[in-house]
Amino acid sequence: MKTLLRIDASIRTDGSYSRSMGDFLEQRWKKKYTHGNVIYRDLRILDIPDLHQELTTAFFAKDREVAILDLSNALVDEIKASDYLLITCPMYNLMIPSRLKAYIDHIVRVNETFRYTEEGTHQGLLVNKKAFVITARGGQKDPTEHIDIFGRYLTDILAFMGISHSYLFEIEGTANPLTTPTNLASIYQEIKTALI
Numbered sequence: 001m002k003t004l005l006r007i008d009a010s011i012r013t014d015g016s017y018s019r020s021m022g023d024f025l026e027q028r029w030k031k032k033y034t035h036g037n038v039i040y041r042d043l044r045i046l047d048i049p050d051l052h053q054e055l056t057t058a059f060f061a062k063d064r065e066v067a068i069l070d071l072s073n074a075l076v077d078e079i080k081a082s083d084y085l086l087i088t089c090p091m092y093n094l095m096i097p098s099r100l101k102a103y104i105d106h107i108v109r110v111n112e113t114f115r116y117t118e119e120g121t122h123q124g125l126l127v128n129k130k131a132f133v134i135t136a137r138g139g140q141k142d143p144t145e146h147i148d149i150f151g152r153y154l155t156d157i158l159a160f161m162g163i164s165h166s167y168l169f170e171i172e173g174t175a176n177p178l179t180t181p182t183n184l185a186s187i188y189q190e191i192k193t194a195l196i
Contacts, residue, residue: 002036004029005082009043009089009100010136017174018136021187022088025132025169028195029084039078043099051105059109072106079107084130085163090174091137091150104157113161124162131158131166132194134187138175167194 006026010016030036048071049055058068065073079085089096107113114124133154155166169190173181 002033002084003039003082004033004036004084004086005039005041005078006086007041007043007088007100007103009087009097009103011044011097011099012090013044016088016090016136017171017181017184018088018090018134021134021136021169021171021184021191022086024188025086025134025191025195028191029086032195039082041075041078041103043097043103046099046103048099048102048106050102072109075103075107076109076112079113079126082129084132085158086132086134087154088134089136089154091135095150096153108157108161122160124160124164126162129163129165131155131163132169132191133158133166134169134171136171136174136181138173 004026006022008019008022010018013019026038030038055068055072058066059072087100089100092098095101110116113126114122117123133151135151135154137150151168151170155168158164158166167190169187170183171181171187172183
């Protein structure tokens with residue numbers, strides 16, 4: 001049985017393009033994997049603390065079973081147990097929401113989702129998984145920009161943990177309430193193609 005871990009990062013429940021497109025992708029995924037299981041995390045309501053000294057010290061300790069790691073362990077175990085990951089994420093001030101950054105800080109852990117090799121390089125441990133990343137931004141992406149720190153950050157951090165097969169779907173132009181983003185139709189088709 002396949003498992004999809006869905007992470008929603010928008011602070012909005014109504015009128016969220018990223019959540020809505022995530023719903024569409026989830027339904028397509030369920031249609032393909034009729035007996036699949038979906039684990040759902042809504043970061044709008046999940047209380048994830050920012051990193052602090054005691055927590056990061058525990059990350060590097062040998063004992064995994066300490067109370068301060070309970071939430072982080074649960075989040076790590078979820079992503080380890082999943083075959084597919086779906087992240088829906090709006091752009092806030094040119095970057096991902098702070099709740100999603102906190103979530104990432106709790107799952108990017110040495111000897112859990114990545115390790116250091118004898119040569120001093122890192123190796124991702126979350127192999128044989130695929131990720132779907134849906135982003136939404138108010139404006140249009142500037143084609144002259146050579147670096148996109150928004151979408152690229154998410155796919156790069158997934159690759160850091162070993163999830164190198166990622167689909168990135170970018171919704172643009174959501175800020176104007178009187179218009180519909182121009183690339184919605186193409187993204188619907190891209191999702192259908194990804195889940196054939």
